Ligand SMILES: Nc1ncnc2c1ncn2[C@@H]1O[C@H](COP(=O)(O)OP(=O)(O)OP(=O)(O)O)[C@@H](O)[C@H]1O
């Protein structure tokens with residue numbers, strides 16, 4: 260199987276202190292913001308900080324969707340966002356994928372600003388080149404799969420590696436075949452998306468994202484559009500990816516058992532704020548806030 | 560009408576009409592895609608200029624534009640267009656303005672989700688347009704392009720005014736010499752109809768191919784096709800047709 264060969268040296272400390280063991284130099288208070296909303300131990304806040312939201316606010320008209328949001332995600336960790344409908348979970352992923360822009364605050368990926376770049380010591384709105392440079396570290400899987408209907412499965416998997424990464428067609432097809440094997444769809448490579456079931460389409464979409472070898476994978480309710488009997492296959496695949504690769508995963512899901520299995524950290528959202536962030540054991544068994552408890556009672 | 564008139568005027572007239580239609584359609588198609596995609600540009604100046612083109616040439620009378628190109632341009636520029644090319648240009652530029660609306664509309668109808676999937680895979684804007692948006696919009700453009708092509712065919716009769724010897728010009732000429740108005744105009748009515756019908760048939764074939772290419776079912780998909788897919792090349796397209804329309 261193909262995995263990105265980045266290897267963050269994160270040794271989860273058995274007794275995590277309030278300050279993470281190994282925060283990169285320029286982010287002394289990142290840990291504090293991450294821990295600030297956190298309850299209990301914070302074993303996910305170790306290693307290299309890969310995503311950082313700093314005072315991010317997003318509005319639609321007068322509605323504040325994300326409210327002065329601060330949090331960090333560390334390399335190789337799996338963070339799951341839960342919360343009621345409309346609380347802003349999708350908005351976070353769409354901001355990271357540069358599909359929308361924040362109104363205030365900054366987002367950094369591996370220290371680089373997502374929408375700004377430094378030129379002559381000044382922060383200016385980023386050009387397309389800078390955005391694409393940062394964006395290539397991030398992959399996303401959508402609720403509705405969003406495969407390209409005008410391309411075969413093979414083309415869906417190879418088009419971006421060839422056109423964007425500059426792989427040769429042979430290399431790209433080799434990579435695609437490995438991924439198709441991983442998602443158990445080897446025989447489907449010549450089919451069009453409309454000829455596949457929803458579950459198969461979503462597995463192709465996951466393979467398509469992985470073909471770009473992102474460091475960060477964003478998953479937005481990837482099983483919500485699937486018939487119930489197809490959900491397990493997709494979740495098993497994601498469990499595999501979570502356990503056998505070192506991709507950083509930021510997941511929005513309503514599948515709480517899945518969240519429990521793969522997460523290093525679960526963040527509970529409400530009204531555009533992080534209500535609490537904790538290990539799945541802590542959050543699911545002993546949440547701090549009544550609001551979290553109510554939400555979990557409603558969905559579990 | 561005598562065979563001499565038929566052979567010397569009507570047959571070449573048909574050929575001229577076909578030529579004018581094809582050339583102006585080619586120009587109109589190029590203009591449609593250029594202006595149509597420019598009007599979806601992120602840069603306001605590109606949108607603005609292409610918008611001006613659209614408004615100007617949609618509002619311009621093809622006949623007057625043709626007169627202008629044929630009679631006024633020589634005075635201003637000092638060189639003369641061949642009559643047929645004045646007609647072709649006038650038709651191509653005006654029908655291209657209508658066509659740009661078809662391209663723009665079909666591009667706008669491509670789901671935003673497709674654009675976003677393209678961004679998530681880090682395609683450039685041009686790559687998204689060429690590899691994702693246009694291929695998906697193309698099948699939607701064909702039926703309106705069919706209408707426009709037929710309008711254009713009928714519009715080619717305008718060139719007879721600047722004495723390009725197309726079907727209409729020949730018919731008028733024959734009428735002057737024989738004064739048999741009723742049969743002659745009946746005949747060319749049928750001729751335009753037959754040409755329009757041929758365009759529609761051609762477009763149907765195009766549409767079927769285009770829709771199979773995006774895994775969509777055309778209106779009348781052949782249940783027979785999938786059973787009779789003896790040729791290997793067909794079987795894939797037929798499979799796409801039967802399984803199409805799932806989304
Ligand atoms: N394009 C938009 N225009 C206006 N409002 C929007 C837009 N996109 C999102 N919103 C609003 O932003 C809020 C947060 O939306 P978001 O999609 O992030 O919620 P969510 O937590 O993902 O919810 P769900 O669980 O239902 O997917 C919602 O109230 C929504 O109505």
Ligand SMILES: [Mg+2]
Pocket residue numbers: 348349350480511
């Ligand atoms: Mg959502």
